[in-house]
Amino acid sequence: MRLGLAANRRHHASADAALFRWLRASGAGLRELGVxxxxxxxxxxxxxxxxALDGYAGLVRYPYGREGGLMKLVAEVVGLGEGRTLDGAVYLIDPVDPSSIFPEAVALKRQCVIQGKPFLSTVASARDWVESERLHAGRAPDAGADALHAFDGQTLALIAHDAMKPxxxxxxxxxFELLSRFQTRIATGTTGQRLNELAWRRGWPQGQDWAQRFQSGPLGGDAQIADRVLDGRCQRAVFFEDPHVARQHEADIQLLERAVTTVTDTVACLTSPAVADRWAQAAARRAAMV
Structure with a gap:
C-alpha cells in the first residue's frame, strides 16, 4: 500500500504536533503493514x-508544495500506472492555514472521494485507518486504538448529499448491527428520516428514532452537526459527499469539514462508500475479537 502524506505547517512544527502524535501512535502498525x-x-x-520514522525504507520524498509536490500526489491518487498509483492520502489539515484551500489541496480530497480511496485529514482518521488495515491483514487488535472503537459511548454522524442518499x-x-452499537446517531433532515424508516423496517421500535434528525443541509443541518463536533459530542462522521455537482450551501459543507479538522485528535471521518464499507468490516471483525 502507498499513501500520499502531507501536513500543514502547524501540524509538523514541533515534536508534539499532530503529524508526530499520529506517527507515534501508528508507527508500529505502518511498519507491520509496510505502508x-x-x-x-x-x-x-x-x-x-x-x-519520527528512523530507518523506514517506505518513506519517499516528493517535491515541496510550491514545486508541485501536492499536485503530484493528486495525479497519483487518480493513477499513473505501476509504481505511480497511490491508495489514498493522509493530509493533516490546519483549517486556518490558507494552503488548505489551494486548488491542489481541494483536488486531493476530491479525487480520493471520486476514486473511492481514503482521505485522512485528522489524526483520529489516520490512526483509525492503520488499525482497520491491521485487522484486514489478520493482526490482533491494538489496545492503543480501543478508545476509537468504544462505540457505546460515541455519537456517529451520517450525512449524504442527494445523489448519495441511496x-x-x-x-x-x-x-445496521454495527451502527446500532453507537450510543447516538445523528443525521441531517432527509437522510435522517430515510434512515429511521429503514430502521423501523428492520425491527427498530416504531416511533423511536434510530437517528436523531437535524435540519436539512441547506437549512443549516451541517452547521448544527459542526457545533456538536466542536463541543466534543460527535466522535465519528460518515460523510458521503457528491463531488460532481455544485451546491448552494457549499459554505455549510466546508464548515463541517473545518470543524472536523479543528478537533483533529478526536473525530474520525469516512468520506466515501468504499472507504466506509472497509472500515465497517474491520470494526465488526474487531468487535468479535475483543
Whole structure:
C-alpha cells in the first residue's frame, strides 16, 4: 500500500504536533503493514528532522508544495500506472492555514472521494485507518486504538448529499448491527428520516428514532452537526459527499469539514462508500475479537 502524506505547517512544527502524535501512535502498525508514505517536501523534511520514522525504507520524498509536490500526489491518487498509483492520502489539515484551500489541496480530497480511496485529514482518521488495515491483514487488535472503537459511548454522524442518499441507505442496511452499537446517531433532515424508516423496517421500535434528525443541509443541518463536533459530542462522521455537482450551501459543507479538522485528535471521518464499507468490516471483525 502507498499513501500520499502531507501536513500543514502547524501540524509538523514541533515534536508534539499532530503529524508526530499520529506517527507515534501508528508507527508500529505502518511498519507491520509496510505502508509506503510518499511525503511532500516540508512534511518529509520534518519527519526526518524529528527522527519520527528512523530507518523506514517506505518513506519517499516528493517535491515541496510550491514545486508541485501536492499536485503530484493528486495525479497519483487518480493513477499513473505501476509504481505511480497511490491508495489514498493522509493530509493533516490546519483549517486556518490558507494552503488548505489551494486548488491542489481541494483536488486531493476530491479525487480520493471520486476514486473511492481514503482521505485522512485528522489524526483520529489516520490512526483509525492503520488499525482497520491491521485487522484486514489478520493482526490482533491494538489496545492503543480501543478508545476509537468504544462505540457505546460515541455519537456517529451520517450525512449524504442527494445523489448519495441511496448509497448511505445501502451502507446503513449492510452494517445496521454495527451502527446500532453507537450510543447516538445523528443525521441531517432527509437522510435522517430515510434512515429511521429503514430502521423501523428492520425491527427498530416504531416511533423511536434510530437517528436523531437535524435540519436539512441547506437549512443549516451541517452547521448544527459542526457545533456538536466542536463541543466534543460527535466522535465519528460518515460523510458521503457528491463531488460532481455544485451546491448552494457549499459554505455549510466546508464548515463541517473545518470543524472536523479543528478537533483533529478526536473525530474520525469516512468520506466515501468504499472507504466506509472497509472500515465497517474491520470494526465488526474487531468487535468479535475483543
Amino acid at each position: 509506503g508514505l510518499h511525503a511532500v517536501g516540508r512534511t518529509y523534511d520534518a519527519v526526518i528532522r524529528h527522527r 448509497q448511505m441507505l445501502e451502507f446503513a442496511d449492510r452494517h
